[in-house]
Amino acid sequence: MKLFPIRGGIHPDYRKELASEKAIVSLPMPALLYIPLQQHIGAPAEVLVSEGQTVKKGQMIARGTGAVSAPQHASTSGRIKAVTQIPAPHPSGLAQTTIVIEPDGKDEWAELPEPIADPFTADAHTINERVAISGIVGMGGAAFPSAIKLNLGTQKKLDTLLLNGAECEPYLTCDDRVMREHADEVIDGARIMAHALGVPRVVIAIEDNKPQAIEAMTLAAKPFAQIEVVGVPVQYPMGSERHLVQAITGRETPAKKLTADIGVVVHNVATARAVHHAVRHGRPLLSRVVTVSGAAVRETNNIEAPIGARVSDLIAYCGGFVVEPASLVNGGPMMGQPLPGLDVPVIKGMSGILALTAAEINAQPASACIRCGTCVTICPCGLVPVEMAAFIRKDNFEVAARLGVMDCVSCGSCSWVCPSHIPLVHYFNYAKGMINAQERERRKNDQTRVLAEAHTQRVEAAAEAKRAALAAKKAQATAATATEEKASA
Amino acid sequence: MSLSSINQSGPFTHAASSVQKTMFMVLLALIPATAYDLYLFGWPAILLFTVTVGSCVMVEAGCLILVDQPTKAAFDGSAILTGWLLAMSLPPWAPWWIGVLGAVFAIALAKHTFGGIGQNMFNPAMVARVALLVSFPVIMTAWTMPHPLFSASAPGLAEAFNITFGAGMPDSVSAASALGYVKTELSRGIPVTQSMAHVPDLMDMALGTRAGSLGETSAILILAGGLFLMARRIISWHTPLAVMGSLFLMGTLFHAVDPARYTDGMFHLMSGATFLGAFFIATDYVTSPVSKRGQLVFGAGCGILTWTIRTYAGYPEGMAFAILLMNSLTPIIDQYTRPRAFGRTQKGEPLPLGEKAK
Numbered sequence: 090m091k092l093f094p095i096r097g098g099i100h101p102d103y104r105k106e107l108a109s110e111k112a113i114v115s116l117p118m119p120a121l122l123y124i125p126l127q128q129h130i131g132a133p134a135e136v137l138v139s140e141g142q143t144v145k146k147g148q149m150i151a152r153g154t155g156a157v158s159a160p161q162h163a164s165t166s167g168r169i170k171a172v173t174q175i176p177a178p179h180p181s182g183l184a185q186t187t188i189v190i191e192p193d194g195k196d197e198w199a200e201l202p203e204p205i206a207d208p209f210t211a212d213a214h215t216i217n218e219r220v221a222i223s224g225i226v227g228m229g230g231a232a233f234p235s236a237i238k239l240n241l242g243t244q245k246k247l248d249t250l251l252l253n254g255a256e257c258e259p260y261l262t263c264d265d266r267v268m269r270e271h272a273d274e275v276i277d278g279a280r281i282m283a284h285a286l287g288v289p290r291v292v293i294a295i296e297d298n299k300p301q302a303i304e305a306m307t308l309a310a311k312p313f314a315q316i317e318v319v320g321v322p323v324q325y326p327m328g329s330e331r332h333l334v335q336a337i338t339g340r341e342t343p344a345k346k347l348t349a350d351i352g353v354v355v356h357n358v359a360t361a362r363a364v365h366h367a368v369r370h371g372r373p374l375l376s377r378v379v380t381v382s383g384a385a386v387r388e389t390n391n392i393e394a395p396i397g398a399r400v401s402d403l404i405a406y407c408g409g410f411v412v413e414p415a416s417l418v419n420g421g422p423m424m425g426q427p428l429p430g431l432d433v434p435v436i437k438g439m440s441g442i443l444a445l446t447a448a449e450i451n452a453q454p455a456s457a458c459i460r461c462g463t464c465v466t467i468c469p470c471g472l473v474p475v476e477m478a479a480f481i482r483k484d485n486f487e488v489a490a491r492l493g494v495m496d497c498v499s500c501g502s503c504s505w506v507c508p509s510h511i512p513l514v515h516y517f518n519y520a521k522g523m524i525n526a527q528e529r530e531r532r533k534n535d536q537t538r539v540l541a542e543a544h545t546q547r548v549e550a551a552a553e554a555k556r557a558a559l560a561a562k563k564a565q566a567t568a569a570t571a572t573e574e575k576a577s578a
Numbered sequence: 579m580s581l582s583s584i585n586q587s588g589p590f591t592h593a594a595s596s597v598q599k600t601m602f603m604v605l606l607a608l609i610p611a612t613a614y615d616l617y618l619f620g621w622p623a624i625l626l627f628t629v630t631v632g633s634c635v636m637v638e639a640g641c642l643i644l645v646d647q648p649t650k651a652a653f654d655g656s657a658i659l660t661g662w663l664l665a666m667s668l669p670p671w672a673p674w675w676i677g678v679l680g681a682v683f684a685i686a687l688a689k690h691t692f693g694g695i696g697q698n699m700f701n702p703a704m705v706a707r708v709a710l711l712v713s714f715p716v717i718m719t720a721w722t723m724p725h726p727l728f729s730a731s732a733p734g735l736a737e738a739f740n741i742t743f744g745a746g747m748p749d750s751v752s753a754a755s756a757l758g759y760v761k762t763e764l765s766r767g768i769p770v771t772q773s774m775a776h777v778p779d780l781m782d783m784a785l786g787t788r789a790g791s792l793g794e795t796s797a798i799l800i801l802a803g804g805l806f807l808m809a810r811r812i813i814s815w816h817t818p819l820a821v822m823g824s825l826f827l828m829g830t831l832f833h834a835v836d837p838a839r840y841t842d843g844m845f846h847l848m849s850g851a852t853f854l855g856a857f858f859i860a861t862d863y864v865t866s867p868v869s870k871r872g873q874l875v876f877g878a879g880c881g882i883l884t885w886t887i888r889t890y891a892g893y894p895e896g897m898a899f900a901i902l903l904m905n906s907l908t909p910i911i912d913q914y915t916r917p918r919a920f921g922r923t924q925k926g927e928p929l930p931l932g933e934k935a936k
Contacts, residue, residue, distance in 0.1 A: 096920065102591065344929065345928050346931065422589055422590040423589045427586070451591065457696040459597055459600070461863045466814075470919060492916075504587075514587045518587045
């Protein structure tokens with residue numbers, strides 16, 4: 090298959106060999122599970138259970154609310170110990186409502202929805218409905234509710250489902266292992282998704298540094314002519330949705346549009362596996378494979394962990410730390426987020442837990458920019474990081490926005506390559522936050538102005554009406570007087 | 579546990595790159611040419627080179643103390659590089675104070691008054707060279723033929739001290755550079771076609787057995803250093819190719835029109851500081867555009883201006899002037915040569931749906 094080049098990119102030290110040969114293992118059920126209501130983009134779920142209640146494995150314990158949301162399920166059977174506030178796996182470390190389950194050790198299944206016997210004759214709505222109630226979200230990290238993306242077939246003209254198995258982040262091997270060990274499930278899930286989307290073609294893109302995954306997936310896809318497994322060049326950030334679409338189809342997604350606008354929907358391989366479970370077995374999303382890696386952890390692993398297990402449970406399973414990690418990262422080292430601590434739970438979008446040493450991070454104090462221009466050369470989005478950073482340093486967000494800071498995907502390539510160790514992505518994230526805040530403020534002001542104007546108009550209208558009424562009364566009175574005068578005359 | 583970087587965005591990994599590494603890589607690339615040139619011009623050149631580089635580091639340290647910054651930065655390689663390039667652009671037998679004064683011009687005036695590393699608008703070494711050239715035109719154009727170390731004509735160490743720190747260069751050894759010779763002859767009404775017979779042939783010029791500054795006399799070794807930097811991805815081919823391509827093109831074109839008035843493209847390439855300028859000075863990060871397209875424009879500008887100055891202006895060599903002039907255009911070039919952003923047109927509008935990017 091002919092591939093298309095993507096702009097820029099880098100070749101970081103991948104260090105996937107740390108975990109890539111470790112087969113997926115199941116985490117022994119921890120003593121407590123912490124299931125946050127918000128593990129996805131969109132509105133948090135709404136609690137359906139109360140303290141002390143017993144729940145079964147797979148039972149819905151919180152339901153989705155609003156247009157963009159996802160429900161949560163009990164990852165095992167047990168008792169609801171509390172519904173409380175605990176720190177979320179987010180850099181802020183802020184607390185969010187979380188359901189705490191005390192497992193009873195029986196792992197008893199709840200009554201699950203019936204498997205959809207023949208998904209390829211079922212209508213798209215049935216499948217989407219199943220995906221939605223199964224709490225499936227994008228498992229590559231973004232955690233966008235999958236059912237909404239599967240529904241795009243009804244709104245856009247689509248031709249391709251692109252399954253993202255690039256896994257371009259260093260260290261991470263969870264998708265690699267899923268593809269190697271569960272290729273049939275992934276392929277089946279992909280076929281179901283393609284059916285729901287109404288697309289004739291499925292392309293599964295895997296970076297060339299995962300030859301076993303490519304082999305396993307090619308073998309599993311063999312019976313299906315519509316599915317093509319493609320090795321793509323090892324070039325970070327190949328797994329970025331828009332860049333992968335460009336590499337595979339040559340189509341460039343216009344700014345402010347979705348890949349669906351140019352006919353392609355992208356899903357992660359692990360998401361496809363979750364869809365397979367939901368449709369074929371009625372099982373909601375209860376666990377995910379997490380890569381635990383980094384030089385600070387005693388034993389690296391790919392762990393199938395129940396949603397809600399704490400990071401500390403996984404680290405303990407891996408034998409703890411050999412040295413104190415300099416950083417704990419949720420996700421890959423390029424785009425991952427710092428974990429606020431070990432007590433936070435595993436959530437649906439958590440692909441990796443990295444315990445990194447200072448040597449691996451190689452952080453150094455930033456020095457002056459020497460304008461080497463490497464950030465410009467490697468930016469996969471065609472931006473000018475050096476220039477944007479200069480304006481952001483002066484808090485000039487207007488120019489930064491004009492230079493395209495909102496188009497930045499925060500892939501981290503510029504920060505990684507910068508010889509002066511300037512934290513460029515940090516600058517851009519800061520600017521994006523500020524610009525969004527300013528935008529919100531502006532909208533609020535606009536709204537206030539509109540309301541104030543309406544109020545003034547109403548007041549004026551009322552005053553006008555009053556004046557008119559008064560004038561009419563006066564006129565009437567005058568007319569009456571005149572009539573009287575006339576009469577008396 | 580200590581999570582010191584908790585408040586900083588990723589990435590949590592970094593390329594093994596640093597400013598210091600970059601600078602020392604450039605210095606490494608300069609070593610072969612420099613060593614050979616120092617051998618060619620002997621002890622006086624070695625003394626001047628040492629004085630110039632040493633002064634630059636000292637002035638840098640002094641400036642850093644003035645602005646209350648750690649003096650460690652004086653040894654990050656950038657001041658050494660500036661001094662090194664400056665030394666390579668001086669007449670090898672110039673007196674010591676030329677090097678010291680040059681260091682003050684380069685580091686104090688051209689670099690630190692603008693805010694230090696990364697902030698200077700103009701290439702410090704070239705500012706110093708031009709300031710010295712217009713201030714001391716006689717000394718700055720007093721070239722000498724090579725007197726290789728240990729050869730019969732080479733000055734000994736004591737004699738060299740006298741040349742660098744004492745009486746100066748004896749008049750008897752002065753020689754014109756090829757560019758200077760052709761220019762002088764032309765001004766006397768002798769056509770290029772005739773004067774070219776008396777300049778060293780291209781092979782001598784490439785090897786460096788001719789009069790000129792250190793950096794002008796070993797095109798082949800400079801080229802080797804430049805190719806090394808390209809291989810290490812410190813520089814790309816854009817700037818050097820644009821500089822040399824445009825210079826060659828201008829030379830060839832005009833030579834074809836009037837061979838008696840204009841020297842040919844090959845002569846332009848091999849003479850003067852073309853190689854040093856193209857590979858080591860026009861590629862200076864701080865003072866050249868950041869995008870590849872910008873570097874092509876910048877390089878072409880340097881080449882065309884160099885040719886123009888060499889051909890029409892009062893000075894025989896124009897590389898330093900050309901680069902400084904183009905330095906001043908860098909912010910503007912940067913502004914007009916930004917890459918096309920993903921999903922947008924060159925103008926920054928979102929791509930229209932259903933059409934491919936141009």
